[in-house]
Amino acid sequence: MSTTQPAVAPKAVPVPSSVADRSRKAKKALTSPWASTLAVVIAVIWTVPTFGLLVTSFRPELDIRRSGWWTVFGDAFAGEGVFSLRNYESALFDSSTNLIDYFVNSFVITLPAVFIPISVALLAAYAFAWIDFKGRDFLFVAVFALQIVPIQITLIPLLSAYVDTGINGTFWPIWLSHSMFALPLAIFLLHNFMKDIPASLVEAARVDGAGHVKIFFQVMLPLLTPAIAAFGIFQFLWVWNDLLVALVMGGTNTFPLTVRVAEMAGSRGGDWHVLSAGAFISMIVPLIVFLALQRYFVRGLLAGSVKG
Amino acid sequence: MTIRMASRRRAAALAATGASLALILTACADTGDGGDGGGGDGGGEAASFEIDCAPYEEFGDLEGTSVSVYTTIVEPESVTQTASYEPFEECTGVTVEYEASREMEAQLPVRVQAGNPPDIAILPQPGLLNTLVTQYDAVLPAPEQVEANVDEFWSEDWKEYGTVDGTFYAAPLGSNVKSYVWYSPSMFEEAGYEVPETWDDMMALTEEIAASGAIPWCAGVESGDATGWPGTDWIEDVVLRTAGPEVYDQWYTHEIPFNDPQIVDAFDTAGEILKNPDYVNGGLGGVDSIATAPWTDAGFPILEGSCWMHRAANFYQTQWPEGTEVAPDGDVYAFYLPSQSTDERPTLVAGEFIGAFTDRPEVQAFQTYLSSSDWANAKAAATPAGGWVSANNGLDPELLATEFDRLSAEILADPATVARFDASDLMPSEVGTGSFWAGITEWFASDASSQEVTDDIENSWPTN
Numbered sequence: 050m051s052t053t054q055p056a057v058a059p060k061a062v063p064v065p066s067s068v069a070d071r072s073r074k075a076k077k078a079l080t081s082p083w084a085s086t087l088a089v090v091i092a093v094i095w096t097v098p099t100f101g102l103l104v105t106s107f108r109p110e111l112d113i114r115r116s117g118w119w120t121v122f123g124d125a126f127a128g129e130g131v132f133s134l135r136n137y138e139s140a141l142f143d144s145s146t147n148l149i150d151y152f153v154n155s156f157v158i159t160l161p162a163v164f165i166p167i168s169v170a171l172l173a174a175y176a177f178a179w180i181d182f183k184g185r186d187f188l189f190v191a192v193f194a195l196q197i198v199p200i201q202i203t204l205i206p207l208l209s210a211y212v213d214t215g216i217n218g219t220f221w222p223i224w225l226s227h228s229m230f231a232l233p234l235a236i237f238l239l240h241n242f243m244k245d246i247p248a249s250l251v252e253a254a255r256v257d258g259a260g261h262v263k264i265f266f267q268v269m270l271p272l273l274t275p276a277i278a279a280f281g282i283f284q285f286l287w288v289w290n291d292l293l294v295a296l297v298m299g300g301t302n303t304f305p306l307t308v309r310v311a312e313m314a315g316s317r318g319g320d321w322h323v324l325s326a327g328a329f330i331s332m333i334v335p336l337i338v339f340l341a342l343q344r345y346f347v348r349g350l351l352a353g354s355v356k357g
Numbered sequence: 358m359t360i361r362m363a364s365r366r367r368a369a370a371l372a373a374t375g376a377s378l379a380l381i382l383t384a385c386a387d388t389g390d391g392g393d394g395g396g397g398d399g400g401g402e403a404a405s406f407e408i409d410c411a412p413y414e415e416f417g418d419l420e421g422t423s424v425s426v427y428t429t430i431v432e433p434e435s436v437t438q439t440a441s442y443e444p445f446e447e448c449t450g451v452t453v454e455y456e457a458s459r460e461m462e463a464q465l466p467v468r469v470q471a472g473n474p475p476d477i478a479i480l481p482q483p484g485l486l487n488t489l490v491t492q493y494d495a496v497l498p499a500p501e502q503v504e505a506n507v508d509e510f511w512s513e514d515w516k517e518y519g520t521v522d523g524t525f526y527a528a529p530l531g532s533n534v535k536s537y538v539w540y541s542p543s544m545f546e547e548a549g550y551e552v553p554e555t556w557d558d559m560m561a562l563t564e565e566i567a568a569s570g571a572i573p574w575c576a577g578v579e580s581g582d583a584t585g586w587p588g589t590d591w592i593e594d595v596v597l598r599t600a601g602p603e604v605y606d607q608w609y610t611h612e613i614p615f616n617d618p619q620i621v622d623a624f625d626t627a628g629e630i631l632k633n634p635d636y637v638n639g640g641l642g643g644v645d646s647i648a649t650a651p652w653t654d655a656g657f658p659i660l661e662g663s664c665w666m667h668r669a670a671n672f673y674q675t676q677w678p679e680g681t682e683v684a685p686d687g688d689v690y691a692f693y694l695p696s697q698s699t700d701e702r703p704t705l706v707a708g709e710f711i712g713a714f715t716d717r718p719e720v721q722a723f724q725t726y727l728s729s730s731d732w733a734n735a736k737a738a739a740t741p742a743g744g745w746v747s748a749n750n751g752l753d754p755e756l757l758a759t760e761f762d763r764l765s766a767e768i769l770a771d772p773a774t775v776a777r778f779d780a781s782d783l784m785p786s787e788v789g790t791g792s793f794w795a796g797i798t799e800w801f802a803s804d805a806s807s808q809e810v811t812d813d814i815e816n817s818w819p820t821n
Contacts, residue, residue: 111678114654144432208471217473297467301456312431312459318581319653319676 106325107132113322136326140313143323148309148330155289155305155334157220162227162288163281169228170235170280171273175265177236178243179251189240196233203229204297211298222298227288235280242276243269278345282338289335306331406738408731410448412502416722420450424723427465427475428709431457434675437745441736445726451719469495474714477723479530481709482782483518484789489712490521496712499728500721503528506728510751518778519710527710528728531736532748534765535590535670535705535779536597537691541659542684552692556598559695560629563636566665572639574630575664576647577655578797585794587652588801589781590705591631591668596623597703598696602775605703609780611818615788616811624800624807631801639664648802659689668694670707671765675744683743683761691761693768704768706748707779748776785819792817 104118108131112121124131141148176182177189207229211222246269254264292307299308310327314320413419430438435457442453456475458464462485468474474495480486489496499507499519507516507528519527538559545552550566553559566573578588597605600619607613608620630636631647638646640658647655653676658664660681667673671691674683682688696703711727713720726732730751737745737752743759746752748769757763768774781789796810
């Protein structure tokens with residue numbers, strides 16, 4: 050940490066050059082042809098199934114059932130018409146409930162389920178990082194230890210608690226459950242990030258007469274933006290793609306898109322050819338969110354978890 | 358540098374957004390010429406069907422109440438299911454809240470344990486009823502009106518499937534007939550083949566087709582996490598034919614072990630077809646391809662002429678691709694899987710049952726409606742595309758939509774029919790939805806012998 054550096058160290062001489070040195074070394078190591086080849090190979094291997102899914106989603110039902118998606122290239126050269134939007138049509142319009150309702154539910158579930166844990170975790174992380182109280186370390190370890198509780202074993206006790214309190218059937222069980230499941234990791238990440246903020250900053254603010262509230266809002270929050278964004282994306286993707294919690298805690302009025310996609314194959318699984326299209330429709334929003342915010346994602350995660 | 362990178366990324370994000378928007382728009386624009394759903398079972402126009410409201414008057418004034426139903430029947434079949442409730446809703450003013458999930462069998466016990474059960478659940482197999490009664494003590498015994506209906510409209514056997522330890526809980530709802538062989542009438546006619554009347558005829562026909570150089574049978578047992586079940590149906594059908602219904606009853610109740618010589622013999626008899634590379638797997642590959650071919654598509658080679666016969670249940674009717682004509686003179690049709698003689702017709706059946714978790718008057722009234730012949734007829738009238746049948750003897754076959762459904766109803770009503778419920782649905786779940794499925798898959802995939810497979814399944818039978 051910066052405060053531990055001896056004040057006598059000559060200013061501005063070794064630090065930038067060593068940083069530049071290191072980054073040059075890292076750049077050299079990462080841009081070697083082997084590393085590049087490996088990266089490309091991994092990227093291709095990871096992308097091929099998704100690409101196959103995309104191709105499949107545009108193929109007619111019988112083609113999907115009869116042959117693999119890779120055969121389209123041969124067929125396309127032979128000049129046969131092999132693509133259709135029929136699967137997207139089925140996925141979007143063949144349900145008696147409009148798909149828009151499920152989209153809306155997905156948003157209604159996701160936004161509070163991201164907002165609530167981040168707000169609570171920020172306050173908790175600040176307390177764990179900058180307020181000295183008895184049993185702080187023990188409590189912090191205890192909170193993070195909750196991360197190892199598998200959410201599956203909490204489902205039935207939680208659901209019966211919701212039924213007892215009478216909030217079952219609303220969105221509250223889903224929001225609360227997602228918040229609970231997210232909090233341990235959120236507190237841990239944000240705590241680590243806050244700890245990395247130089248103590249001198251906080252002390253300076255305190256000398257100037259700022260209390261905890263002022264320090265939190267005016268010193269911490271602006272510095273925390275990347276970490277908050279990173280965890281926000283993380284939680285957004287998790288909640289948006291969640292099926293288990295939505296299915297167990299939810300009801301007909303609260304089902305999100307994932308539940309509808311899971312039903313698309315039909316009672317006996319006969320309509321599975323629609324699934325690829327359904328998957329891509331439900332992927333659109335997370336894809337946009339991820340692409341738009343991905344630089345925060347990488348920067349923030351590194352900042353919070355790895356101490357330099 | 359960073360700025361340029363960032364703006365390039367933003368451009369990529371924008372491009373992705375634009376692409377996906379374009380996708381939605383084109384999909385929207387394309388709906389005009391679409392036609393109806395993919396399954397072939399959809400598009401249920403709610404045909405208004407008149408019923409007698411008198412039986413529900415004794416439950417008092419139910420106006421404004423509601424009943425929740427939880428089921429595995431999702432779209433498109435759910436459309437005709439909910440349409441069949443409308444006459445009851447009109448009579449009583451009750452609103453039926455319908456919730457369907459493919460995960461219902463796993464979710465229902467969770468909801469029951471959390472104290473949040475639905476009013477009524479449509480249970481797809483008696484095994485689940487058994488679990489709910491014996492482990493959670495959750496299902497309520499059927500009210501007397503329901504029992505009276507079942508005594509009137511259903512056979513003793515069907516009532517027995519809804520009974521646990523002597524108490525009658527669940528009235529049967531729909532029924533499936535599983536002992537069918539799908540074939541192409543035109544292919545048979547061109548080749549001069551007759552629909553076989555006995556098992557020996559069928560084997561002779563199989564031999565004849567194979568001698569002509571074609572592959573007579575196709576099969577597939579892949580079904581996601583339930584892979585293997587279509588194969589268990591095959592075996593059950595053969596057990597009914599080679600060992601007889603009495604042995605069948607002893608088999609699923611475990612009075613005889615799973616690896617009893619008669620059962621091994623049935624495996625071998627089925628294996629004469631299913632494990633003979635000359636007889637399977639038309640249009641799909643070798644014997645091992647049975648394990649990996651999706652059951653939903655395994656009969657499709659018949660349409661291409663590369664397979665002649667495919668054993669599958671009546672609900673396979675709705676699996677055929679859009680535009681396939683199911684009729685005695687159409688693209689495909691099915692004949693009864695023959696037995697040794699024509700006098701006795703052992704038939705494998707399955708069905709759903711109605712379990713109730715609450716006993717409010719409106720719930721009991723709805724239960725009564727579902728167990729009546731009025732519901733069966735309303736459901737038949739509400740299912741114009743067909744693919745549904747019931748063993749309810751008050752069902753008017755004329756209301757059934759397709760000739761094939763009437764054939765199924767005829768088989769269910771035929772006195773020569775000896776109906777037996779799908780054994781894997783009646784066995785303990787460790788076997789019925791576990792080792793039996795896995796064993797069958799092994800039997801095909803790694804060519805395990807009948808003895809090995811039955812030994813393994815016997816060892817997995819729960820001890821108490």
